[in-house]
Amino acid sequence: MFQEIPRVDVKAKLTGRAKYADDLQFPNMIYAAMVRSTIAHGDVLSIDATKALSQDDVLGILTWKDIPGLSNKGKERPVLVESRVRFIGDGIAMVVAKSQKAAREAAKLVEIRYQPLAAVFDVKESMKKTAGWIHGRSNVETIISMQHGHVEDGFEEADVIYEESVSTQRVQHAAIEPESAVAVYQEDHMEVYCPPKSPFNVRRVVAETLDVSVNKVRLISAVVGGSFGGKDYDMSLLASRVALVAKRYQKPCKMTYTREESIMEGTKRHPYQIDYKIGAKKDGTLTGLSVQMVSDAGAYLSKSAMVAWRSCVESGGPYRIPHVKTDISVVYTNQIYSDSLRGFGSPQVDFGLEVVMDGLAERLQMDPLALRLKNALQDGDVHATGQVLSGVSIEKCLLALKDKSDYEQTRKRIASFNRDHASGPYRLGFGIAALHRGEALGAGGEGIDTAGVYVHIEKDGSVIIYSGLSEVGQGCQTMMVRIVSEILGIHSSRIRVTTLDTDYVPDSGPTVASRGTVIAGNATVLAAEELKTKITEVLSQKKWFKKNAELVFQNETITLRHNPEVSVSYQDAIKMVFSQGENLYGHGWWSAPKLVWDWKKGQGDAYFNYVYGACGCEVKVNIETGKTDIVRFVAVHDVGTALNIEEVYGQICGGVAMGIGYGLTEEVQLREGKIINDNFDTYLMPTAMDIGEIEPVILQEHSAIGPLGAKGLGEPVTSIVAPAITNAISDALQSRIVDLPADLERVLAHVKKGDAR
Amino acid sequence: MNQVWIQCEDKNSLLTAIAEPGRVMIAGGTDLLINVRRLAPADKPAQMVDLSLVEELKNIHLEGNMLTIGSMVTYTQLMTDPLIRKHLPVLAEAASQVGSPQIRNRGTLGGSLVNASPAADMAPLWILLKAQVKLESFGKERILLVEDFLLGHQKTMLAPGEVMTEIRCLIPKKSVIYQKIGRRNAAAIARLNGCCLLDRQEDTVKEIRLVIGAATPTPLDLQKDCSGWIDKPWTIERLDEVASQAMRRVEEISGRRASATWKFPAIENLVRRLLLDAWAEGGKQ
Numbered sequence A: 001m002f003q004e005i006p007r008v009d010v011k012a013k014l015t016g017r018a019k020y021a022d023d024l025q026f027p028n029m030i031y032a033a034m035v036r037s038t039i040a041h042g043d044v045l046s047i048d049a050t051k052a053l054s055q056d057d058v059l060g061i062l063t064w065k066d067i068p069g070l071s072n073k074g075k076e077r078p079v080l081v082e083s084r085v086r087f088i089g090d091g092i093a094m095v096v097a098k099s100q101k102a103a104r105e106a107a108k109l110v111e112i113r114y115q116p117l118a119a120v121f122d123v124k125e126s127m128k129k130t131a132g133w134i135h136g137r138s139n140v141e142t143i144i145s146m147q148h149g150h151v152e153d154g155f156e157e158a159d160v161i162y163e164e165s166v167s168t169q170r171v172q173h174a175a176i177e178p179e180s181a182v183a184v185y186q187e188d189h190m191e192v193y194c195p196p197k198s199p200f201n202v203r204r205v206v207a208e209t210l211d212v213s214v215n216k217v218r219l220i221s222a223v224v225g226g227s228f229g230g231k232d233y234d235m236s237l238l239a240s241r242v243a244l245v246a247k248r249y250q251k252p253c254k255m256t257y258t259r260e261e262s263i264m265e266g267t268k269r270h271p272y273q274i275d276y277k278i279g280a281k282k283d284g285t286l287t288g289l290s291v292q293m294v295s296d297a298g299a300y301l302s303k304s305a306m307v308a309w310r311s312c313v314e315s316g317g318p319y320r321i322p323h324v325k326t327d328i329s330v331v332y333t334n335q336i337y338s339d340s341l342r343g344f345g346s347p348q349v350d351f352g353l354e355v356v357m358d359g360l361a362e363r364l365q366m367d368p369l370a371l372r373l374k375n376a377l378q379d380g381d382v383h384a385t386g387q388v389l390s391g392v393s394i395e396k397c398l399l400a401l402k403d404k405s406d407y408e409q410t411r412k413r414i415a416s417f418n419r420d421h422a423s424g425p426y427r428l429g430f431g432i433a434a435l436h437r438g439e440a441l442g443a444g445g446e447g448i449d450t451a452g453v454y455v456h457i458e459k460d461g462s463v464i465i466y467s468g469l470s471e472v473g474q475g476c477q478t479m480m481v482r483i484v485s486e487i488l489g490i491h492s493s494r495i496r497v498t499t500l501d502t503d504y505v506p507d508s509g510p511t512v513a514s515r516g517t518v519i520a521g522n523a524t525v526l527a528a529e530e531l532k533t534k535i536t537e538v539l540s541q542k543k544w545f546k547k548n549a550e551l552v553f554q555n556e557t558i559t560l561r562h563n564p565e566v567s568v569s570y571q572d573a574i575k576m577v578f579s580q581g582e583n584l585y586g587h588g589w590w591s592a593p594k595l596v597w598d599w600k601k602g603q604g605d606a607y608f609n610y611v612y613g614a615c616g617c618e619v620k621v622n623i624e625t626g627k628t629d630i631v632r633f634v635a636v637h638d639v640g641t642a643l644n645i646e647e648v649y650g651q652i653c654g655g656v657a658m659g660i661g662y663g664l665t666e667e668v669q670l671r672e673g674k675i676i677n678d679n680f681d682t683y684l685m686p687t688a689m690d691i692g693e694i695e696p697v698i699l700q701e702h703s704a705i706g707p708l709g710a711k712g713l714g715e716p717v718t719s720i721v722a723p724a725i726t727n728a729i730s731d732a733l734q735s736r737i738v739d740l741p742a743d744l745e746r747v748l749a750h751v752k753k754g755d756a757r
Numbered sequence B: 001m002n003q004v005w006i007q008c009e010d011k012n013s014l015l016t017a018i019a020e021p022g023r024v025m026i027a028g029g030t031d032l033l034i035n036v037r038r039l040a041p042a043d044k045p046a047q048m049v050d051l052s053l054v055e056e057l058k059n060i061h062l063e064g065n066m067l068t069i070g071s072m073v074t075y076t077q078l079m080t081d082p083l084i085r086k087h088l089p090v091l092a093e094a095a096s097q098v099g100s101p102q103i104r105n106r107g108t109l110g111g112s113l114v115n116a117s118p119a120a121d122m123a124p125l126w127i128l129l130k131a132q133v134k135l136e137s138f139g140k141e142r143i144l145l146v147e148d149f150l151l152g153h154q155k156t157m158l159a160p161g162e163v164m165t166e167i168r169c170l171i172p173k174k175s176v177i178y179q180k181i182g183r184r185n186a187a188a189i190a191r192l193n194g195c196c197l198l199d200r201q202e203d204t205v206k207e208i209r210l211v212i213g214a215a216t217p218t219p220l221d222l223q224k225d226c227s228g229w230i231d232k233p234w235t236i237e238r239l240d241e242v243a244s245q246a247m248r249r250v251e252e253i254s255g256r257r258a259s260a261t262w263k264f265p266a267i268e269n270l271v272r273r274l275l276l277d278a279w280a281e282g283g284k285q
């Protein structure tokens, strides 16, 4: 176990000194506000800004005609639409004013006339030939498949077949900081300050919009007030918008969305409809699985296909199933578009399959944990992708869950409570769910799974880390400090991580897919190792240094492994290096191992590694109201090596809290394409009073590939929370919940007639 | 547009200040500021009168059996007041379920009544307690039953130039049960709430008061619907009868909306639960 490192950004954030984009002020700054589509599908006929332009302090209005570069990017959402609007919220124009208030008020006065087109809001409707086309000549963007064995054979071998249809809802990131960006016009380049999840994509889109090369755009990250997968393409659009204004007026320009705007424009998690058919032998051995999914992409493409690919690859769960057939259709509708949201296609299939596993267990009259253990993947097993697995820890996770949740006792206690309180309003229930999840981007990532990190040792021995990966609150800066301090054997207080600035760090891809620790962590290892080599080279010229001697970097000293008497302090070693005229720049560039996916066959090496976890949840359901309370949530995760144990607890507890929202209360509600719950008074996330007791259980099965043996964690922690909850509710009610969220209405509808008396 | 903010430190200057037309009173602001945010700039109030420094409106006192609570008393104050906790703990209990600590620190009882949200948490209790409100204007005052004061969704009897100064009620002989159903355990607007008082002698019902909130524009008083019970024995049949009667009353007033699929069975269950718990409570000496 490592020594604890305080989170590097904690002080600034807790004291309120951290500077978020909206905190930034520049002289002569002007402000922009959006004019957005109020219809779900149609063409803009005219824009009348007369009233808006006559207001005090209003400087002008910009439309797509003011875009020097690319305005239309095919199926990607445009910075400003040319004429076609595809959802309520599409950006049509920007009003620019001397104050934010003036810009916002004037934007409301712009009058748009439309030629409306038929809009489609339901995926199944949208798939029909009669639906109005949103892009091209079909609303089905793509169908992605995985085929392993022959699923019909699997069903023939089965003694029991279970079919179920499940659905998941549209939820949102709900980061506390709404999107904000500032562009500062400079003579030879554009400076952009914003909270980016994928800084280099933001830079590229700004450059494309302004029609300049990427080196003419410099993106400096402001402190990010939460991402959870958001602030991705949305931030590219916002940054491009302020950059357009800054260029046009040659002044700094800021735009900050209100909460309502953020909810209206911000991407969401894809809602899924999934039909399952699963077969098993009497003893529980799984024989075949068919998964047919439809994903609602909303009005634009974004990363929907990549998200769908992950869902497809992970659709068989952490189980050994000889025959699997999965198809997922990605379908457009005239609604807010979907994109990455903490899980990237995992939460939907994890919910679906884990609900189905419980349904199957019931059919088989088997214990749900026993069914999972029976089919749990082992080292050397063939995954549904055809890949032979190693480093599989699902069985260990399930056994740890059994132990920590006191599984059998808990089930007995609950059964007797329900028996003894049959006339009371409460029922207890216990539910479990199991997880496997591909690490990093995988074969669907197409060669972008790389990261670069620089580590510089200064003359006084202090260290600066430059990284291209965003700190979105997940603790990636602290992770890099940990790695450098471990490898160089120095105290963490010597190390600082700089603000991300695209002028100084290499493109390291997006902060997605729980890839930060593995990809950037490995790059950090390489950079630190390079420094170690440089120090070793200089020390090897010393008399005491025998040929091929090995040095140990520890406790701020460097010692000979075979003769610990001989040592030099880190500080002195640094001095020696610089006095020789050598440098101490370290550079690390790490690329994920090559992976190949055969799109035709639907098989391949999807991910270089999988992570595993298992969760158990006890609920108390009020059968008179439908209200569910989380009593206890046990979350077991194999994190490889816990680089910062407190961060791991934080990730798990935060992930569980977020998953509770997905399970019980959160849903972006749309009526005819319009979001009706557009603030946090009606979009309900769990509060501290709603999350019960969360018990993180950390397994550390060393990863062969991660830095210091670590594995990614950010997304796995939230992926199987909802199914553990709904399985617990189903257990309490003896009636299966197959749709999300399990809100008052849905739960009460599952209370059997007569039970609530 | 210039905004004028008038702070009064006593009731007299307050009554003068609000006599001027077009001025809007602000107590805790937890309803007002949210409502104002949604208004167009031209409709936003230009002049606000702040009540927060008027100490006279923050008192709680008991005289004989009559409890008087100032309109500027906050939920936090209600929850922690020794008099309330001793003599009418259900008020503290209900107040503790309002919003979040921040809302309870700012939100006031007067603000809640004047805002007249159908989902307000204290309103059913005021009806059950047959509470009255005192409305004062320059040189005048009047007293109304809360039942008469509340007219509908954000509609009350408050006239221009009037301020609510106090709420008063008699301490009932029996304890009162209160329940709230929300979508989460804090910062949740009631999907339904309700309260019940039941007095009994052995197995005979002596008095029942029952009010449910958030189902109709103003709290629904079901005392009359329970009257068939008085001096009669407690039966499950009658319990079911009252529960389905409550559902029918709501349907008469509000009709059958999309939310009815949940709301109607939940109303039946809530009424049954309130009566059952009050029955158990009513047996205690």
Ligand SMILES: Cc1cc2nc3c(=O)[nH]c(=O)nc-3n(C[C@H](O)[C@H](O)[C@H](O)COP(=O)(O)OP(=O)(O)OC[C@H]3O[C@@H](n4cnc5c(N)ncnc54)[C@H](O)[C@@H]3O)c2cc1C
Binding pocket: B024, B025, B026, B027, B028, B029, B030, B031, B032, B033, B034, B051, B071, B072, B097, B098, B099, B100, B103, B106, B107, B108, B109, B110, B111, B112, B113, B114, B115, B119, B120, B121, B122, B158, B162, B163, B164, B165, B187, B188, B189, B190
């Ligand atoms: C996040 C959140 C959660 C909430 N949760 C709950 C909840 O769980 N339960 C609940 O019941 N409510 C809840 N509320 C609503 C609100 O907090 C309460 O209604 C509160 O009591 C309002 O009081 P106030 O002092 O803030 O009123 P204000 O907002 O100051 O005023 C409301 C209205 O009353 C008028 N007014 C205020 N005082 C007087 C007076 N003495 N005489 C005449 N007119 C007056 C004002 O002019 C205004 O029209 C919540 C609100 C928020 C924002």
